[in-house]
Amino acid sequence: xxxxxxxxxxxxVVEKEDVTLDCVYETRDTTYYLFWYKQPPxxxxxxxxxxxSFDEQNEISGRYSWNFxxxxxxxxxxxxxxxxxxxAVYFCALSDSNSGYALNFGKGTSLLVTP
Amino acid sequence: ETxxxxxxxxxxxxxxxxxxxxxxxHLGHNAMYWYxxxxxxxxxxxxxxxxxxxxxxxxVPSRFSPECPNSSxxxxxxHTLQPEDSALYLxxxxxxxxxxxxxFGSGTRLTVV
Numbered sequence: 001x002x003x004x005x006x007x008x009x010x011x012x013v014v015e016k017e018d019v020t021l022d023c024v025y026e027t028r029d030t031t032y033y034l035f036w037y038k039q040p041p042x043x044x045x046x047x048x049x050x051x052x053s054f055d056e057q058n059e060i061s062g063r064y065s066w067n068f069x070x071x072x073x074x075x076x077x078x079x080x081x082x083x084x085x086x087x088a089v090y091f092c093a094l095s096d097s098n099s100g101y102a103l104n105f106g107k108g109t110s111l112l113v114t115p
Numbered sequence: 116e117t118x119x120x121x122x123x124x125x126x127x128x129x130x131x132x133x134x135x136x137x138x139x140x141h142l143g144h145n146a147m148y149w150y151x152x153x154x155x156x157x158x159x160x161x162x163x164x165x166x167x168x169x170x171x172x173x174x175v176p177s178r179f180s181p182e183c184p185n186s187s188x189x190x191x192x193x194h195t196l197q198p199e200d201s202a203l204y205l206x207x208x209x210x211x212x213x214x215x216x217x218x219f220g221s222g223t224r225l226t227v228v
Contacts, residue, residue, distance in 0.1 A: 004157075033214050043203060044119075045219040052214075091158065100171060101212035102148065105158040 003027065004094050006106035013082050013113055021077045021109045023092030029053070032096040034068065034075045035103065039089040048090075051075065082113045118142045121206050121220035128196065129228055136191040136223045138206030144218070146211060147189040149181060152203040152222070164189060165212075196227045 005024045013019045025034065032053045037045040049059065051068050059066050063080045079086055089110045093103040119140045128134050140147065149161040163171035164183040178200075180192040189206055203224050207217035 033216075035216055037219075042221060043205075043224070044221040045205065045207075045217075047216050047218070050216050095212075095214055099160075100163070101214050102160050102163055102171065103217060104160070107155075107157045 003096075003098075003104045004092050004106035006090075006092055006109050008109045009107070010110045010112070013111070015084060015113055015115050016081050017113075018078060018080050019082050019111065019113075021079075021090050021092075021111065023075045023077065023106060025073050025075065025092070025094045027073075027094060027096045027098070029096040029098070032094060033101070035093040035095070036066065036075075036077050037091045037093065037105075039091065039108070041088070045091065048077075079111075082111075084113050084115055087111060087113045119206060119208055119218050119220035121204075121223050123223060124221065125224045125226075127226045127228060128193065130196060130198070132196075133192070133194040135193065136204055136206075136225075138189040138191075138220055140187055140189075140206075140208040140218070142208060142210075142218060144208035144210050145186050146209045147183060147186070148207045148209075148217065149189065149191055150205040150207065152205055153201075158205070162191075193225075196225075198227050201225055201227045 034051045036048040065078045067076045089108045091108045092106045095101045122137045146165045151159045161175045162181045167183050182190040203222045205222045206220040209217045
């Protein structure tokens with residue numbers, strides 16, 4: 001069964017628009033870790049953020065913000081005032097004891113930001 | 116430079132060839148991983164090595180053979196591959212189990228013809 005669901009396969013926005021990428025996860029653990037990675041066209045996955053299950057504070061880093069809600073098992077990612085350089089595939093991932101804490105990734109959301 | 120280096124960046128091989136993918140990390144991590152990324156599919160974990168010992172093999176066909184001679188180097192030996200094995204192969208490393216996240220290499224784009 002899919003443990004991380006990213007329902008949005010592709011999103012296209014115009015520069016300066018805000019965009020939210022959804023992530024819903026599934027785990028039976030009380031201790032787990034959630035991640036977002038960015039994969040630009042060059043290929044490597046770039047780490048964006050890590051949250052543990054005990055820290056539900058939302059986080060903001062520049063134009064990026066994350067909304068972690070345990071009640072809905074969601075960890076959504078918002079880019080404010082999007083830029084062309086934000087175009088990439090974004091992956092949400094879960095680390096829990098079921099996989100020995102190896103990362104399980106969602107299918108990714110391809111974001112295209114046009115000028 | 117991400118700290119995890121993969122070579123080659125691109126590889127085209129025939130189904131009867133034998134080739135190897137190489138991964139090297141300069142971060143002092145003790146765990147290394149191989150992931151396969153195919154079009155329209157999630158990243159698939161293939162192998163996990165922790166302190167040079169293989170701790171996970173996710174039902175990967177035997178035509179893929181990993182080797183981890185030390186904590187800094189990881190290889191993926193390929194033989195008699197199929198066209199459906201064409202994909203981006205990503206190497207990653209982490210400290211311990213990866214609860215702090217992984218550092219990924221740029222990947223090897225493999226095409227089997």
